[in-house]
Amino acid sequence: MSHANAALTPRHRLIVGRLVVDDGWPISEVAARFQVSWPTVKRWADRYRTGEPMQDRSSRPHHSPNKTNQQTARRCVRLRLRLREGPVQLASRLGIAPSTVHRILTDVHLNRLSHVDRATGEPVRRYEHDHPGSMLHVDVKKLGNIPDGGGWRYVGRRQGDKNRAATPDKPKNKHYDPLMGKAYVHTVIDDHSRVAYAEIHDDETARTATAVLVRAVEWFNARGVTVERVLSDNGGAYRSHLWRDTCAELGIRHKRTRPYRPQTNGKIERFHRTLADGWAYARCYTSEAERRGELDDWLHYYNHHRPHTACGNLPPFSRLINVSGQYS
Structure with missing residues (x-):
């Protein structure tokens, strides 16, 4: 099929070729009659003379030595289905460009996951605090025991x-x-760096939540981060007097989200989805103890090695400066 701006259709190209080759018309007269340039008439006349079709030639090269091999493409698809990671993370695993990963996923119609687009009908409002420790997000992710x-x-x-x-x-x-009961994953994530801290417990009581907060603050302090504020939802543990008193002892200002508005705490909600895809349901665990034993290794991978789009495609720990073990 000819392109949208072509002056000659395949039928008219055939007429041009016949006029020049069979009837002996001068190229300049044919060009004036069809209101095209002299080189255009000569091109189609030459193709008609050699018996070539009057259709457009493909612009695809005969050889593509730098084309991604089929083995890498198949591995990219398998990792997408198994890990549900984006082009940046898959590119880091495969050693190719994120644009190449996106092209591969587009070719097999896997460039969008069914749960990626969650339309709320409202404009997306993004915010990020300007330094680590300015805001911590806390929440609890409930998982059924295996x-x-x-x-x-x-x-x-x-x-x-x-x-x-x-x-x-x-x-x-x-x-x-x-x-079987539930596993309560108490998660803490820094707003600026996206560095995450998590513990697994068998409940979500105020005593457990406050103990996790104390250890998380100590963990961040050991890495040179001073915690100033903490943001939570309106769960019972975060409305308790024990939580209030613990925040006061730590010198932390506590803020709560608007009721029935989880988007305010969206960074940790998005982290929970990454946690579920990358660890909780990443593979077939044969017991709950096996899954719980894998959490620390996955958190290390997330903090130190996994590219994060909010951090310029670098791991979250890249936003913390001069931390011991930062590059391990």
Whole structure:
């Protein structure tokens, strides 16, 4: 098919070739008749003379020595499906440019994940504090405990129920089904650097939440970060007197989000999705203890090695200066 601005259609190109080659018309007269340039008429006349088609030639090169090989493309697709990471993170793993990863994902229609676009009907308002420690975001991510042998997400509902029933030392509900319980991941993330701290507990009480906050503040202080403010939702632990008194002892100003407005604490909500995709549901764990044992290693990868788009495609720890073990 000819391009949108072509003066000659394939049918008229054929007429031009016949007039010049078969009927012996001068090129200048044919060019004046069809209101095109002399080189255009000569080009189509030469192609007609050699028996070439009157269609546009493909602009694709005959050889592409720098083309991404199929093995890398297939690995890119597999990592996208398994890890649900973006082009920047996948490019770091594959050793290629983020634009190349995006092209590969676009070719296989994987450039958008179903849960990426969450339209709220309101303009997106972004903010970022200007130095580490100016604001910490805190929240709790609840996860169902994994039975011995693997959970239903990977082994299926039927086998998952069998694994639940076979897991020892679990209480029963009124239907005599085992209660696996929940894992409460208490997460803390710095607003400026996106450096994350997390602990797993069996509850989300005020005593547990305040103890996590104290240890998180000590952890950030050891890395040269002085915590000034903390932002939380309106959960019971964060409305307690114990939380209020602990913040006062630490010299931290506590702020809460507007009720039913999780977007205000969106940085940690987005971190929870990264946490779920990269650690909690990244692979088939055969027990809850195995999954919990992997959290520290994943947090180290997230803080020290995983490229973050908010940090200029650098790891979060790159925004902390002169920290011991920063480049490990």
